[in-house]
Amino acid sequence: MNFAGGYSKIEDHSHEKIQEIVQFGHNEIRKRTNSNYHLRRIISVEKQIVNGVNYRIKAEFVENAQVTIHEIVVHQSFKGDLKLSKHKIVN
Secondary structure (H helix, E strand, O other): OOOOOOOEEEOOOOOHHHHHHHHHHHHHHHHHHOOOOEEEEEEEEEEEEEOEEEEEEEEEEEEOOEEEEEEEEEEEOOOOOEEEEEEEEOO
16 A cells, blocks of 8 residues: 555556666765666666655665675656765665
């Protein structure tokens, strides 16, 4: 059951829009952390309707043969602007 303001799961990770959001988040993480992370796989994607849309993504990244799981939140405004609003390593 989805509650107002809560996150809802997105099953199709291959959708063009989801790929765009994930790529944006990936690029922002690399810029902000000065790292060479490579996306290994998307674990989950959820969205939340707020003043725009928050996309919460959990994904595996690889850097120097080390795999880490990251949670990122990308906010998309109603105008379409994207902003990385959260990033943390969860393992």
